[in-house]
Structure formats: C-alpha cells, structure tokens
Amino acid sequence: MLTLEKLEIVLDGFTLNADFTLEQGRNLALIGPSGAGKSTLLNVIAGFLRPRSGRVLWQGEDITDLPPGQRPISMLFQDNNLFPHLTVTQNIGLGIRPDLRLNAAERAYLHDALERVGLAGMAGRKPGQLSGGQQSRVALARVLVQRKPLVLLDEPFSALGPALKHDMLRLVGDLMQEIGGTMLMVSHEPEDAQMIADVTSVVAQGTVTAPKPTAALFENPPKVLRDYLGT
Numbered sequence: 001m002l003t004l005e006k007l008e009i010v011l012d013g014f015t016l017n018a019d020f021t022l023e024q025g026r027n028l029a030l031i032g033p034s035g036a037g038k039s040t041l042l043n044v045i046a047g048f049l050r051p052r053s054g055r056v057l058w059q060g061e062d063i064t065d066l067p068p069g070q071r072p073i074s075m076l077f078q079d080n081n082l083f084p085h086l087t088v089t090q091n092i093g094l095g096i097r098p099d100l101r102l103n104a105a106e107r108a109y110l111h112d113a114l115e116r117v118g119l120a121g122m123a124g125r126k127p128g129q130l131s132g133g134q135q136s137r138v139a140l141a142r143v144l145v146q147r148k149p150l151v152l153l154d155e156p157f158s159a160l161g162p163a164l165k166h167d168m169l170r171l172v173g174d175l176m177q178e179i180g181g182t183m184l185m186v187s188h189e190p191e192d193a194q195m196i197a198d199v200t201s202v203v204a205q206g207t208v209t210a211p212k213p214t215a216a217l218f219e220n221p222p223k224v225l226r227d228y229l230g231t
C-alpha cells in the first residue's frame with residue numbers, strides 16, 4: 001500500500017498536491033496535460049526530489065527521507081537509460097548488483113528475466129544492435145530483476161509504434177500481475193490507462209486526484225478529465 005499523505009511539491013513556482021492511498025497490487029495510470037507534474041510526482045515517490053511537506057509511506061512506513069536506492073521501488077525511464085557499451089546481460093545485471101558479480105542464483109534469475117521478456121537469444125548484444133522494442137524489453141527486464149514491489153513507469157514505450165507499445169504494455173500488465181506488484185504509470189494516452197490500469201488519477205491544475213476505477217472514470221469523466229480529453 002502506497003500512501004501519499006498531504007504531499008505538497010513545489011518547484012520554481014510550480015505546486016502539486018497529492019493526498020491518497022493506493023492499495024497493493026493495483027496498477028495506477030497518471031494521466032493529464034503536459035507540464036502538469038506527472039513526472040515530478042514519480043520523482044518524489046522514487047526519492048529523486050524532495051516534497052516541501054507531507055509524507056510518502058509504503059506499507060505504513062515513512063520512506064520520505066530514504067535515498068532512492070533504499071526504497072522498495074524501481075523505475076523505468078522514458079529513454080530506457082541503457083548503457084551502450086554494455087551487453088544486454090550486463091545492462092540487466094546492473095539491476096541486481098552494480099558491480100555485476102552475480103552468483104549462480106542471480107545469474108539464473110537474470111536468465112529467467114531475459115526469457116520472460118523474450119530476449120533469451122540476444123544476451124550478448126549491445127543496445128545499438130537491438131531494435132527500439134527490444135531495447136525497451138531490456139529496460140523492463142532490468143526493472144523486473146530488481147524485484148521491488150513498487151514499479152514506476154514514466155511514459156514507457158512512447159518511442160515505439162502503437163502495436164509494439166500495446167504488446168509491451170500487455171507484457172508489463174501480465175508481469176505485474178504475476179509478481180503481485182503495485183505500479184504507477186505516467187501516460188498521455190487514455191487507451192494506455194484503459195489497457196492496463198485498474199485505477200486512474202488525473203494530474204491537472206496543481207492536484208493529483210485520488211485513484212478511481214479506470215473504466216468508470218472514462219465512462220463518466222469529471223470536468224478536469226473532460227478538459228484534458230477535449231470532450
């Protein structure tokens with residue numbers, strides 16, 4: 001369970017407020033206009049930015065002051081963040097141990113992650129020898145091997161074409177279900193939210209709305225969402 005308790009985030013005159021709880025195992029989409037603060041919210045949850053006030057709690061424990069590496073969180077960045085000079089295996093291995101000295105069990109786990117994302121045959125390649133979709137799979141595998149219960153996705157797969165993006169979103173949805181993880185995903189696209197997020201929050205006008213069931217929200221959108229959708 002993730003709790004954002006009276007969170008106030010201030011950046012150079014920009015302010016964002018959030019105050020809600022997300023149950024464990026939920027997939028939450030954060031949707032809203034450009035510049036509304038979606039990435040900023042993820043960065044605060046991940047610990048890359050500090051809120052001005054309020055707390056971030058995981059399973060009731062205050063993690064507001066923990067450094068990013070000590071949080072129960074892994075984050076998939078928009079640009080995949082792969083190291084071009086390292087192989088697929090090494091890029092994923094970094095998610096397990098930064099010095100890449102993996103023991104047998106860790107190597108087996110890494111191999112399993114490679115298979116799950118369909119890259120078992122490409123372990124020795126460098127990112128430059130992969131397609132955009134394959135690179136996204138490597139980044140996703142690196143998130144998986146971290147085995148963190150809370151996964152943050154910042155506009156994942158936005159560089160991919162629609163069909164490939166949908167495949168990747170489905171894969172993420174399936175994998176999250178398998179590990180029973182909780183996910184927050186930033187997206188501009190209502191279809192992305194409808195595809196894998198059981199609940200959705202709208203980020204607009206300085207506020208993150210509390211998560212609402214996605215289908216019901218889009219069937220009967222509040223004004224803030226209608227404004228964003230232009231309907």
Ligand SMILES: Nc1ncnc2c1ncn2[C@@H]1O[C@H](COP(=O)(O)OP(=O)(O)OP(=O)(O)O)[C@@H](O)[C@H]1O
Binds near residue numbers: 012014035037039040
């Ligand atoms: N490091 C920073 N310092 C100061 N202001 C920032 C910083 N990062 C972002 N901002 C500002 O904070 C606001 C929210 O930005 P953010 O990137 O979180 O929006 P977003 O909803 O993710 O947008 P997009 O959908 O375009 O990615 C914007 O006004 C942005 O200019």
